Amino acid sequence: AQSVTQLGSHVSVSEGALVLLRCNYSSSVPPYLFWYVQYPNQGLQLLLKYTTGATLVKGINGFEAEFKKSETSFHLTKPSAHMSDAAEYFCAVTLKTGANNLFFGTGTRLTVIP
């Protein structure tokens, strides 16, 4: 079975500070991993994804995430937070092949303090 755990339902950072949102997964087979973002009053949109190849993946708006198999982690980072980054972030996992279900974490709400 697959699942994701997001540590911290709320994270607050100062504008310009490092953003680190944590995600750990469990999967019996190598996974596909995703981060989705939900801005206020908008639908979820894909931020970035890891499928194969390079373990450090870059997404939109300066975000990146690194797949670490040894730690079963896929943490999301951004060097310098901007006010517009305030949103809810969801980590998700699915199998590389076979089932098409996408399992989401419970989400982390990011607040950026001016």
Added chain:
Amino acid sequence: GAGVSQSPSNKVTEKGKDVELRCDPISGHTALYWYRQSLGQGLEFLIYFQGNSAPDKSGLPSDRFSAERTGGSVSTLTIQRTQQEDSAVYLCASSPAGVGNNSPLHFGNGTRLTVT
């Protein structure tokens, strides 16, 4: 181009009534998903349609929930005899080929259902 469209955006209903939620996926997307987003619960998978294949209904929480996808396009999620615990945001997403084929989901803005 047009994204995934859901209607209504908000629905308030009395306990015991039936409701229908509609999803118009992106044209040409063969995969369609329904999720439920409850406060503090993340996104809960409900049902998945892929082309003409039998849908994956493994996430439907009870037999009061059902969904159809007509003509491989529009989908309707029906909740019969609504209960207060059904209150949530119901999200629809479509995808060109399903996430297992490295195809990301495109989400609608959701329908916020409130059962009083």
